[in-house]
Amino acid sequence: MERTYDQVLSFATIYGGRILLAILTLVVGLWLIGWIVKVLSSMLTKRHVDRDVQPFLLSLVNGVLRVLLLLSIASTLGVQTTSFVAIVGAAGLAVGLALQGSLANFAGGVLILTFKPFRVGDLVVAQGFTGNVEAVRIFDTTLVTLDNKTIILPNGPLSTSAITNISTRGVIRVDQVYGVGSQNDIDATRASIVKVVAACPFALKDREHDVLIAKLTPNSREYDVRVWTKSENYWDTYYYMLENIARQFGKDGIEAPKPKMFITNED
Known part of the structure; x- marks a missing residue:
């Protein structure tokens, strides 16, 4: 003891x-x-x-x-x-x-969920795809494209690549280019485009829209048309302008470019 x-x-x-x-x-x-x-x-x-x-x-x-x-x-x-x-x-x-790949996706998911470069419902362009964000999970993000396809993007590459968030500002500019023949009067062509812009139900009334000559060639002129709209109306505005400018050009007699041939006599 x-x-x-x-x-x-x-x-x-x-x-x-x-x-x-x-x-x-x-x-x-x-x-x-x-x-x-x-x-x-x-x-x-x-x-x-x-x-x-x-x-x-x-x-x-x-x-x-x-x-x-x-x-x-x-x-x-x-x-x-x-x-x-x-x-x-x-x-x-x-x-x-x-688990290198999975950890990269996991870390990317944490970064995305923490800093929120986009939110559910935003229209974004990422990894070559354009669509609305349907879900943001810890390993991947789901987009629904405009033609209703579901795209699942891993968060690793997504967090380290460029992302265009169309919805962030709430307002976006729709840029389009229209080519017409050089035989058309400049003021008449501009007036035809302005009519469509003024009638567009998606164009913002408190913003100034642009119709500018962007390029001249021997047989054509190109007009830059810039219309401001709400982010959610981007594609509605885009297709409205395409269709209705084509209709308005037909009504006003605005003709498409016609190829020209120049013949020189070397004698």
């Missing part, structure tokens, strides 16, 4: 302080982690970070802090953590390499 008592006393003398310190570190560390997660959650809510991203970010921060806390406690108890850290790092590297 005396021998056992001496061993217990020796163990308590050597490790008692470390154990008490480890328990204190555990209690304070868990409280501090809870406080940090709570503050982070409040910050994410105030900054309107997407609700689909918040649980993941909070869980990630909570998990990383708990692992660091356990390593700190193990170090306090005298456990060598160098090998453990190396094993965890190697395992993390192996998993990261195996």
Whole structure:
């Protein structure tokens, strides 16, 4: 019994302080982690970070802090953590390499959901596709094209490439080019186009629309027609202008370009 008592006393003398310190570190560390997660959650809510991203970010921060806390406690108890850290790092590297594509899509999804370069319902041009955003998920984004096709884009490439968001400003300019023959009167041609612009139900009345000569050739003139409209009416405006300018040109006798041949006599 005396021998056992001496061993217990020796163990308590050597490790008692470390154990008490480890328990204190555990209690304070868990409280501090809870406080940090709570503050982070409040910050994410105030900054309107997407609700689909918040649980993941909070869980990630909570998990990383708990692992660091356990390593700190193990170090306090005298456990060598160098090998453990190396094993965890190697395992993390192996998993990261195996899931490289998925992790890239995941990271891209977090960026998109956090910074919101587009929202559900926006009309965008991305990765060569034009369509309305139907859903933004953590790994991919779904577009519905104008011909009602569903396009699923991985978030990794999407987050690192150029995206044209047609809906962001709420107002967009529809640019078109019309070519007519040089035999047509300039003022008459412009007046014909202006009639269609004025009658377009989608053209904004508080904006100035442009009808400009953009290019001259020996047998034709090209007119830049720029019409302002609401973002959601882009394609309605586009096709309205095409059809009705063709009709108006026919009514006003505005003719298409006619090829000309120049013959020179070398004699």
